[in-house]
Amino acid sequence: MSVTVRVPAKVNVQLAVGGARPDGFHDLANVFLAVGLYDEVTAAPADGLTVTCAGPDAHQVPLDHSNLAARAALALAERHGRTADVHLHIAKDIPVAGGMAGGSADAAGALLACDALWGTGASRAELLDICAELGSDVPFSLVGGAALGTGRGELLTPLEVGGAFHWVFALADGGLSTPAVYREFDRLWEGRDVPVPEASPALVDALRTGDAAALAATVTNDLQPAALSLFPSLRATLAAGEAGGALAALVSGSGPTTAFLAKDAESAHSLADALRASGTCRAARVAASPAPGATLL
Ligand SMILES: C[C@@](CO)(OP(=O)(O)O)[C@H](O)COP(=O)(O)OP(=O)(O)OC[C@H]1O[C@@H](n2ccc(N)nc2=O)[C@H](O)[C@@H]1O
Numbered sequence: 001m002s003v004t005v006r007v008p009a010k011v012n013v014q015l016a017v018g019g020a021r022p023d024g025f026h027d028l029a030n031v032f033l034a035v036g037l038y039d040e041v042t043a044a045p046a047d048g049l050t051v052t053c054a055g056p057d058a059h060q061v062p063l064d065h066s067n068l069a070a071r072a073a074l075a076l077a078e079r080h081g082r083t084a085d086v087h088l089h090i091a092k093d094i095p096v097a098g099g100m101a102g103g104s105a106d107a108a109g110a111l112l113a114c115d116a117l118w119g120t121g122a123s124r125a126e127l128l129d130i131c132a133e134l135g136s137d138v139p140f141s142l143v144g145g146a147a148l149g150t151g152r153g154e155l156l157t158p159l160e161v162g163g164a165f166h167w168v169f170a171l172a173d174g175g176l177s178t179p180a181v182y183r184e185f186d187r188l189w190e191g192r193d194v195p196v197p198e199a200s201p202a203l204v205d206a207l208r209t210g211d212a213a214a215l216a217a218t219v220t221n222d223l224q225p226a227a228l229s230l231f232p233s234l235r236a237t238l239a240a241g242e243a244g245g246a247l248a249a250l251v252s253g254s255g256p257t258t259a260f261l262a263k264d265a266e267s268a269h270s271l272a273d274a275l276r277a278s279g280t281c282r283a284a285r286v287a288a289s290p291a292p293g294a295t296l297l
């Protein structure tokens, strides 16, 4: 018997970043929106803990115990005083190291799958607690939808979404390391006071009313200058999306994936074609939001 969980990617429609904290993390006002690009994590009985991965980016995913899915299984097993006997298979469709929280999705998926396989019966609160230990983005991968993440992004307040938003994601050649992007953010702000991060009421309202034009007018990403500084060719991708009719163009989280908000599903498809034709990205993917969080199939 095996258990499969489907988990979405995310885009940050607002990523307000404060100054570095003494623990090295940054306080955030992080408005997450789950998008319909998914990884699937399957947990099957095994002796010991093994990980396999399939998909276009699979060769970039570690298969040892540093894999976030493996770490999730180990954390759950440890809490319940059992050995992590499980084979985890990741069917990976979320770009790796792309600022779309693919590793976090796999961690949340493995946690839910192992809980079901082992019958550990962890409460939602315990699962969220383990998620927060594994990474700042992991709790959101579990809950999906839309949420404001405060603290380092792990403290979630669900947000209402009043309609579908249509996105195009342009995949870049290569990845960006999240810690490197935060370090570049610190370097760019050196000697200046970083404002306290706060969620934008206009943006929260745009999500609530499902108004794409209003959302486009309010999206922001404070990590974007740092990502562009480390990956300057993303400017050409952003410009190509704007020329192709995007309502808004921004770097997704720490990048290097870029996100383009379209007026509707049809415009998203023509925008994806324009991005592919521009030669400024490795691939363009269409996806709608919001998407549900980690779900047992
Ligand atoms: C930037 C964001 C936006 O949602 O995601 P990505 O775009 O990378 O997916 C997140 O803040 C990434 O969250 P996540 O990838 O879970 O980061 P973690 O594993 O918790 O931390 C990795 C490293 O990122 C930096 N970090 C992360 C979160 C935070 N609030 N402040 C930080 O400074 C720290 O250097 C930390 O050591």
Ligand SMILES: Nc1ncnc2c1ncn2[C@@H]1O[C@H](COP(=O)(O)OP(=O)(O)O)[C@@H](O)[C@H]1O
Pocket: 060, 061, 062, 066, 067, 068, 069, 090, 095, 096, 097, 098, 099, 100, 101, 102, 103, 104, 106, 107, 175, 176, 178, 254, 255
């Ligand atoms: N299950 C996993 N899937 C993808 N990457 C993983 C996984 N486990 C660990 N990693 C490592 O985490 C890094 C960041 O991956 P990912 O979560 O895809 O990107 P991001 O943090 O930009 O959203 C990868 O480069 C990889 O080395």
